[in-house]
Each structure stands twice: as C-alpha cells, then as structure tokens.
Amino acid sequence: MFRRATGSDAVGLRDLEKAANLVALAHVFPPEQHPYPDQLVLDRWREVLADPDVTTLVSEDDEGLTAFAAFDEDTLLHLAVRTNQWASGLARTLMAEVPSTRLWCLAENHRARRFYERLGWRPTGKEEPETFVPFPVRLEYELR
Secondary structure, three states, X not given: OOEEOOHHHHHHHHHHHHHHHHHHOOOOOOOOOOOOOHHHHHHXXXXXXXXXXOEEXXXXXXXXXXXXXXXXXXXXXXXXXXXXXXXXXXXXXXXXXXXXXXXXXXXXXXXXXXXXXXXXXXXXXXXXXXXXXXOOEEXXXXXX
C-alpha cells in the first residue's frame, strides 16, 4: 500500500502538503496574509528526500499522492493525507508503519492533535515557535 518516496516525488509531496495545509491551517496561516511558501517547501522536500536518515513513505492513486509520512529513527517529521481521504483510516494505517516516538504539532492544528492523541501520543510540555511566519507555537508529542 505504501512505497518509499524518491526525488521525483518532491513536487507531489509539496503539492499534497500545500493542499492539506490550506484547509487544515487556514486559521493559522491565512493565505491572504501569508502566501504558501511553495519554493521553500519544495526545497525542504528535496533535502528530506536526499537525507539517508529519513524515510518517506507515500501512497497514491490515479490522481496522484494520497498520503505521506516522513520520519527518522526517533521523530515523525511530516504527515499529510489528501483532504478527500480524511477520516478514511489512511492516516491511521500509515502511522502503523512509522516507528518514531516523537513529533511536533502546531498547537492550533486541532484536527491533527486529536488524531495523534487518539493514537496514544501525549504532549511532553515542550513548545517552540514554528519556523514559518507568523511563527505559531508548536508542541512536542511523544508516544506513550
């Protein structure tokens, strides 16, 4: 169901992340105030895909990528599911493939936080600003 992403997936990963974020995080990053940083995110994906310590798994259908998870030995770095697949069980199935026990999530990403918490993840109490303007707070979670 999942395959390892390659460098040729960078644009698809950026586009899936953008589509999901424009729906899930519009209240945090209003697009009229904070246009999506397409090139920065694409460059980041190229770095992630080139990093031998990071695994990126993807699923796809005839329309393109449906989900991804990027992780290293310790930390889930990125997770997204195409919006028309939300609540389908795809994210839960994908998370079963992720061995990581830490992640960071925006405090205002309520949907993601509820999802992780249903899977047994709990906030550690650590927080820091996100690297993108307007620098919202992100919270560290660990799997317990």
